[in-house]
Amino acid sequence: MQKIAVIGAGSWGSALAMVLADNGHDVRLVGRRQEQMDELNERHTNESYLPNIELPTTIRGYTGMEEALGGVEAIVLVVPTKAMRETVRKIVPYLQKAVPVIHASKGIEPATHKRISEMIAEEDASTNRISSITVLSGPSHAEEVALRQPTTVTVASADDEAAKYTQNLFMNQQFRVYTNPDLIGVEIGGALKNIIALACGVTNGLGYGDNTKAAIMTRGLAEISRLGTTMGAKPLTFSGLSGLGDLIVTCTSVHSRNWRAGRMIGEGLSMDEVLEKMGMVVEGIRTTQAAYELSEKLEIDMPVTKALYSVLFNGIDPYQAAEELMGRVKRHEVESLYRS
Ligand SMILES: NC(=O)c1ccc[n+]([C@@H]2O[C@H](COP(=O)([O-])OP(=O)(O)OC[C@H]3O[C@@H](n4cnc5c(N)ncnc54)[C@H](O)[C@@H]3O)[C@@H](O)[C@H]2O)c1
Numbered sequence: 621m622q623k624i625a626v627i628g629a630g631s632w633g634s635a636l637a638m639v640l641a642d643n644g645h646d647v648r649l650v651g652r653r654q655e656q657m658d659e660l661n662e663r664h665t666n667e668s669y670l671p672n673i674e675l676p677t678t679i680r681g682y683t684g685m686e687e688a689l690g691g692v693e694a695i696v697l698v699v700p701t702k703a704m705r706e707t708v709r710k711i712v713p714y715l716q717k718a719v720p721v722i723h724a725s726k727g728i729e730p731a732t733h734k735r736i737s738e739m740i741a742e743e744d745a746s747t748n749r750i751s752s753i754t755v756l757s758g759p760s761h762a763e764e765v766a767l768r769q770p771t772t773v774t775v776a777s778a779d780d781e782a783a784k785y786t787q788n789l790f791m792n793q794q795f796r797v798y799t800n801p802d803l804i805g806v807e808i809g810g811a812l813k814n815i816i817a818l819a820c821g822v823t824n825g826l827g828y829g830d831n832t833k834a835a836i837m838t839r840g841l842a843e844i845s846r847l848g849t850t851m852g853a854k855p856l857t858f859s860g861l862s863g864l865g866d867l868i869v870t871c872t873s874v875h876s877r878n879w880r881a882g883r884m885i886g887e888g889l890s891m892d893e894v895l896e897k898m899g900m901v902v903e904g905i906r907t908t909q910a911a912y913e914l915s916e917k918l919e920i921d922m923p924v925t926k927a928l929y930s931v932l933f934n935g936i937d938p939y940q941a942a943e944e945l946m947g948r949v950k951r952h953e954v955e956s957l958y959r960s
């Protein structure tokens with residue numbers, strides 16, 4: 621039994637806290653709203669994020685870092701990417717010894733183009749309170765994990781022992797955990813599939829069906845691999861759970877916030893209207909900006925990302941963006957998997 625703090629009491633933080641509690645760990649779930657943490661401690665529910673789910677009574681909710689972090693042996697960070705740096709700055713002063721950190725968020729920072737593990741390492745550089753950083757990623761909608769439906773994920777770290785430690789913490793009969801040493805590939809696959817899910821949603825919103833979705837997913841995976849391998853990822857990782865697996869679940873599931881947001885944009889809603897309706901984080905929007913900037917900087921051809929960027933940030937009509945995608949110059953299918 622380990623004392624573990626899960627920071628971020630949204631849908632994914634709460635579902636991962638359930639997996640850890642099922643495995644017999646002492647879980648402290650840290651949220652921002654006192655009312656929400658009172659609901660968790662008194663009624664063992666988190667209705668705004670995991671409706672109709674009863675959480676294990678052993679999960680305790682906290683709003684204060686000092687109280688939650690006393691004596692913890694590991695920390696799981698599950699806040700939106702844009703809150704990651706601020707969250708790391710808030711936790712490190714309360715760590716009495718260096719502890720392993722596992723993050724389960726999916727994004728890339730616009731402007732710096734940093735992956736989440738890089739952002740965490742930078743924020744801890746002057747304090748050294750984090751002994752290792754591991755990412756947990758893969759096809760895993762919180763709603764289904766909370767129902768204890770069979771789910772598989774990958775954990776990756778530069779530190780092999782940290783990856784195995786994380787595998788042991790989370791693995792159980794319903795939640796199967798693989799290790800993969802390719803930290804870059806696992807983080808890039810998890811972040812970039814959200815762009816492709818948004819794009820699939822847009823095409824569904826335009827009224828296009830499964831042929832279009834399969835095209836966007838397949839060619840989307842090609843451009844994820846092109847960018848990822850240029851950044852140092854191993855190509856095979858993109859065929860695994862954190863690549864193809866997560867792409868499938870996010871582009872095809874009704875649970876996906878990215879797909880749903882894309883569909884509303886395809887139906888003609890503005891980005892502000894979509895975000896107001898969602899009420900939950902849609903990571904793919906900022907990641908589209910980051911990936912587009914990266915593709916320009918590294919001169920990698922990413923046509924789906926570019927088309928989505930033009931819709932989200934330049935006000936291009938989605939129908940026109942789809943027409944332009946289809947009207948590009950002729951390409952060789954396999955050669956274009958690897959070349960710009
Ligand atoms: N929901 C899923 O099924 C799922 C699965 C895998 C990965 N993820 C990833 O996990 C991360 C979190 O997603 P989620 O689904 O839990 O989001 P969510 O919208 O359900 O919840 C986000 C949580 O973060 C908190 N938060 C927001 N801004 C914050 C800030 N500035 N500082 C501190 N806390 C803040 C919110 O209060 C909320 O508790 C995302 O990167 C997402 O891509 C989600």
Ligand SMILES: O=P(O)(O)OC[C@H](O)CO
Nearest residue numbers: 758759760875876877878
């Ligand atoms: O609901 P989404 O689109 O944020 O996706 C959630 C997870 O990343 C699926 O694995």
